[in-house]
Amino acid sequence: MHGPAPEVNVDAVPAEGLLLDVREDDEWAAGHAEDALHIPMSDFVNRFGELTERLEDDQRVYVVCRAGGRSAQVTQYLRAQDIDAVNVxxxxxxxxxxxxxxxxxxxxxxxxL
Incomplete structure (x- = not known):
C-alpha cells in the first residue's frame, strides 16, 4: 500500500456507522463505544470473517484504537481487501x-486505556 491510511475526525463518525475497535481485551473492557464491533488487532486476521458478516454493500468501516496507530494499520489492510475503511x-x-x-x-x- 502507498501513503497513509485515510482519516476522519471523530465528529465525522455517524452514530449509525460501523465502528471497528481493534484495541486489546483489557482496553475494550475499560471503556468502549456501545455499538462498536470489537476485534483486537492481535487476532484480526483470524477473526476477519466477523467483520465481513456485519458489512453491508459498500458500507464504510470506521477503525479505532487508543490513539490511531494500530487502527491505521488495520485500515490499510481493509482497503487492500477492497473494503471502504477510514482511520478515526x-x-x-x-x-x-x-x-x-x-x-x-x-x-x-x-x-x-
Missing amino acids: DGGMLAWAAAGRQLVAPEGTDPSV
Whole structure:
C-alpha cells in the first residue's frame, strides 16, 4: 500500500456507522463505544470473517484504537481487501475528549486505556 491510511475526525463518525475497535481485551473492557464491533488487532486476521458478516454493500468501516496507530494499520489492510475503511484520527482518546459515549461493565466508570 502507498501513503497513509485515510482519516476522519471523530465528529465525522455517524452514530449509525460501523465502528471497528481493534484495541486489546483489557482496553475494550475499560471503556468502549456501545455499538462498536470489537476485534483486537492481535487476532484480526483470524477473526476477519466477523467483520465481513456485519458489512453491508459498500458500507464504510470506521477503525479505532487508543490513539490511531494500530487502527491505521488495520485500515490499510481493509482497503487492500477492497473494503471502504477510514482511520478515526486520535482514536478513543479523541472519542472521549469529544464527549462521545463510552460504556464499561456495570459498576465501573468507563475510561480509555
